[in-house]
Amino acid sequence: MLPQFGTAARKNPNKNLNKAVSADAGGAAPEKASVDAAWLVLEAANDLGDQAAVEACRRVIDAELNGTVAGASDLDLVLGYFR
Template sequence: MLPQFGTAVRKNKSLAKPLPAETGGAAPEKATVDAAWLVLEAANDLGDHAAIEACRRVIDAELNGTVAASADTDLVVGYFR
């Protein structure tokens, strides 16, 4: 069984949402990160290791203030299609 990555962080993060002025118009990136959390849960359940790693990179990029690779964001956005 794979460990649940970032579950506590995700729960705490939803309690302290940034103000609109703090987001700097980054709504598409935030939506991608939110999707990455959902995909991460599904990928953990399915044992999809490639998707798990891509989700972790997208989440880490958001936490570090960098841009995630387009291949990772494409995987996250298209995961449930």
């Protein structure tokens, strides 16, 4: 079963980004939805040979695993990749 990433993103495209940016300001870990999106984008970017997107996804995923905050530019790329 596939995650509901595309459906959730269409309802409010800035919802996850706003949460991620507010998490950035508060020093909390990245939003779970952005990490799920990073895994989906990582797979697509690998298939397409998009190395910049692959690196951004890895940074978002690493930030979640380390309990740190992902960069806003990386989150922007991940959350806007399929638009």
